[in-house]
Amino acid sequence: MFFSSLTGKGNKTGNAYTPTKIIGGEHPIVSTSILDLLEADLKKDTPFKVINHVPSWLATDSKDNNTLLVKFLQYYYDWLYSSKDSGLYVDDYIDLMDIDNITEETKDAFVSSFIPDIDVDGLDLTVEQVKDVLRAVKTNIFQKKGTQEALATLFTKIFPEIQSVGVERGNLEFTIQLRIVNDSIRNYDVYETVYKNLFHPVGMRSNIQIIHSFGSEESRRTEDTIIQRELSESGPTTTNFDSPRIGNYFVYNMNDAESLPAYSGESGSTHGRGETGASGNTANVSNLATYKHPNWIYGVSDGTILGDINIQGLMSQPLSANNPNLGITQAAS
Amino acid sequence: MAIPNIKLTSLEYDDIYKQIVSYISTKSEFTDYNFEGSALSTIVDLLAYNTFYQIVFQNILVNEMFIDSSQKLESIISHAKLQGYTVPSRQSSFSTLRLRGAGDNGAVAPYSRIQGSRANGDVKLFYTIDPAYLESIDGVIEATFTVYEAKNAIIKQLIPPNSTKQSAFITQVNLDIKTLKVEVDLEGSGVFVEYRLATSVEPNITTSDNVFFLERKLDGYDVMFGGLTDPLTGRIIASAINDNTKIRVSYLIPSGIAGDGYSSFSFVGTPTAPTGYDQISISKSTSLVATTGVSKNGKNQPNLDALKFFVPRYFSSQDRAITKSDMQSILVGAGYASASEDIVIVGGEELSIPTLGTVYFEIVGVAATEQTAISATKLLQQKASLGISITYGVPI
Numbered sequence: 001m002f003f004s005s006l007t008g009k010g011n012k013t014g015n016a017y018t019p020t021k022i023i024g025g026e027h028p029i030v031s032t033s034i035l036d037l038l039e040a041d042l043k044k045d046t047p048f049k050v051i052n053h054v055p056s057w058l059a060t061d062s063k064d065n066n067t068l069l070v071k072f073l074q075y076y077y078d079w080l081y082s083s084k085d086s087g088l089y090v091d092d093y094i095d096l097m098d099i100d101n102i103t104e105e106t107k108d109a110f111v112s113s114f115i116p117d118i119d120v121d122g123l124d125l126t127v128e129q130v131k132d133v134l135r136a137v138k139t140n141i142f143q144k145k146g147t148q149e150a151l152a153t154l155f156t157k158i159f160p161e162i163q164s165v166g167v168e169r170g171n172l173e174f175t176i177q178l179r180i181v182n183d184s185i186r187n188y189d190v191y192e193t194v195y196k197n198l199f200h201p202v203g204m205r206s207n208i209q210i211i212h213s214f215g216s217e218e219s220r221r222t223e224d225t226i227i228q229r230e231l232s233e234s235g236p237t238t239t240n241f242d243s244p245r246i247g248n249y250f251v252y253n254m255n256d257a258e259s260l261p262a263y264s265g266e267s268g269s270t271h272g273r274g275e276t277g278a279s280g281n282t283a284n285v286s287n288l289a290t291y292k293h294p295n296w297i298y299g300v301s302d303g304t305i306l307g308d309i310n311i312q313g314l315m316s317q318p319l320s321a322n323n324p325n326l327g328i329t330q331a332a333s
Numbered sequence: 334m335a336i337p338n339i340k341l342t343s344l345e346y347d348d349i350y351k352q353i354v355s356y357i358s359t360k361s362e363f364t365d366y367n368f369e370g371s372a373l374s375t376i377v378d379l380l381a382y383n384t385f386y387q388i389v390f391q392n393i394l395v396n397e398m399f400i401d402s403s404q405k406l407e408s409i410i411s412h413a414k415l416q417g418y419t420v421p422s423r424q425s426s427f428s429t430l431r432l433r434g435a436g437d438n439g440a441v442a443p444y445s446r447i448q449g450s451r452a453n454g455d456v457k458l459f460y461t462i463d464p465a466y467l468e469s470i471d472g473v474i475e476a477t478f479t480v481y482e483a484k485n486a487i488i489k490q491l492i493p494p495n496s497t498k499q500s501a502f503i504t505q506v507n508l509d510i511k512t513l514k515v516e517v518d519l520e521g522s523g524v525f526v527e528y529r530l531a532t533s534v535e536p537n538i539t540t541s542d543n544v545f546f547l548e549r550k551l552d553g554y555d556v557m558f559g560g561l562t563d564p565l566t567g568r569i570i571a572s573a574i575n576d577n578t579k580i581r582v583s584y585l586i587p588s589g590i591a592g593d594g595y596s597s598f599s600f601v602g603t604p605t606a607p608t609g610y611d612q613i614s615i616s617k618s619t620s621l622v623a624t625t626g627v628s629k630n631g632k633n634q635p636n637l638d639a640l641k642f643f644v645p646r647y648f649s650s651q652d653r654a655i656t657k658s659d660m661q662s663i664l665v666g667a668g669y670a671s672a673s674e675d676i677v678i679v680g681g682e683e684l685s686i687p688t689l690g691t692v693y694f695e696i697v698g699v700a701a702t703e704q705t706a707i708s709a710t711k712l713l714q715q716k717a718s719l720g721i722s723i724t725y726g727v728p729i
Contacts, residue, residue: 112401
């Protein structure tokens with residue numbers, strides 16, 4: 001019998017007995033004493049020492065290398081107490097409730113127990129995301145519910161593809177703009193469901209607008225929108241700006257364009273500011289002449305009308321080699 | 334959506350057996366062994382069973398650690414406590430009554446007894462918990478009030494304070510917490526002040542607020558007072574009680590679901606009047622009519638699934654009525670309903686002709702004229718955003 005061969009047979013009531021056989025006794029590895037094993041266990045910090053829980057005669061047998069049963073059981077408990085091997089959790093159970101110890105197995109339980117409203121199809125949070133959201137959930141999300149800050153915190157934490165969240169406000173209605181970069185956009189319903197479950201103030205009308213684009217183009221659009229929003233909140237609105245129909249020379253003084261050849265398009269009437277175009281042409285605010293500018297590189301053809309230009313667009317015109325103002329020499333007055 | 338039970342590891346016996354064999358067979362002493370042999374196989378069998386039971390126990394333990402996977406009410410009560418929600422126990426069946434022909438003025442004192450009958454002759458006692466006043470409505474003198482079924486009514490019972498723990502213990506687990514009233518005489522001067530039930534998610538409670546918190550225990554309820562320090566902010570919460578403080582509580586102990594279905598009501602004797610008011614007069618022309626049909630909504634114990642649904646949402650609301658979910662959980666938390674299906678909420682933006690800024694809601698089976706509807710509307714209005722108007726009744 002394996003059991004007897006592992007334990008050895010003998011007079012268990014007496015002080016001494018002769019084992020009939022030591023299985024593996026001739027194997028060099030088996031000569032490892034139980035003390036060595038225990039020492040190794042100490043190094044591994046095994047919490048359960050079998051040798052301390054078996055009858056003394058068995059412990060003695062084991063120390064004398066007369067049995068492998070203790071070693072066998074010790075291996076079993078090594079396996080059992082190793083979460084990695086057995087999957088049995090043997091540390092402090094309460095640690096499992098610590099946000100820092102969330103695992104793949106427990107993350108859904110955390111979500112369902114604290115933020116069940118984001119448990120929606122199409123949204124699979126990583127362990128790190130769950131930790132991140134849970135840390136912020138009370139003070140930065142729930143307690144600030146109804147604010148743009150809370151909205152932005154939640155959306156940017158659980159949807160990594162969302163770069164920023166903007167809100168266009170009206171009277172009891174608003175539009176939420178989710179700016180998404182790269183190609184990892186999800187189904188619209190996912191964003192909408194999370195919003196409606198967790199944030200939508202009932203009684204108000206809202207809609208979600210997804211602005212999805214790629215790379216640096218997005219950065220510029222975001223900047224434009226921020227400028228527009230700031231202007232609308234704290235300064236003149238876009239309708240308060242001059243948005244004249246202008247020719248490309250109109251960014252500087254009319255008299256500075258003396259050396260530029262004029263092309264067709266002028267009507268001959270006097271410009272609203274009372275200035276007269278170079279080369280004797282007078283400009284009309286509704287149909288200004290277009291000049292071929294020496295440094296204009298944006299594909300404007302000679303003699304065409306530029307059409308409406310939002311003057312805000314000029315505010316961010318970079319001072320680079322592409323700037324049409326470069327190369328113009330002021331004319332003598 | 335309820336999550337499946339948490340499994341930290343496999344519960345399959347064969348898998349466990351194979352894992353043990355696989356692990357030990359890698360050890361040099363046992364590489365040559367035949368684990369299929371009868372002796373070794375028997376030992377591994379025993380060890381696999383031992384492991385199996387430990388894993389079963391572990392999985393039970395881990396599942397009870399989270400509200401969504403808990404199976405035991407005791408675990409859910411503990412989780413709810415963590416999220417500021419007091420789990421109710423038994424709940425009274427209630428009915429709204431309209432009193433007419435009882436004089437031109439007068440009022441009915443709280444805890445007046447009313448007998449409810451069924452067609453089969455069964456009788457139960459119902460109680461008012463708030464005073465009801467006769468008043469002229471469209472030229473008719475009447476009073477409308479809600480009555481709650483109870484096996485026992487405990488009225489102004491003194492309970493000893495524990496100034497060290499800043500609490501007092503009610504040794505009754507079956508009380509209906511929505512009928513609980515707590516009055517406190519802080520310095521023992523004989524002047525009692527009624528305290529309001531607060532929750533831990535309620536912001537800005539100060540030492541001058543007369544509030545108490547309620548914590549459910551296995552054998553009763555702990556009424557917690559202030560004087561406790563918030564460990565996070567260091568702020569002292571509400572006013573403290575001391576050894577001279579006198580605390581008295583009033584509550585009903587209901588029959589639960591057995592109190593449902595009573596429709597014929599009459600006063601037991603002539604009810605007393607609140608201080609400063611005349612007693613009503615009972616005569617042949619007095620009518621006491623249930624305006625909402627038979628008594629209903631009695632509960633023997635809370636529904637575990639409903640608790641799992643509402644407790645985290647109650648925490649999420651932080652005592653503010655912003656979203657539909659917030660409103661539902663506030664109403665359930667206050668005892669106006671016990672399941673989300675009992676509450677209908679429609680935002681004005683959802684109507685074919687939108688009425689922005691208005692929220693319509695309805696508790697199934699509760700008419701707009703009932704006291705329950707009126708107080709629920711008031712509750713939501715208090716917790717809703719400025720600019721939002723709460724209206725009882727959902728437009729068709």
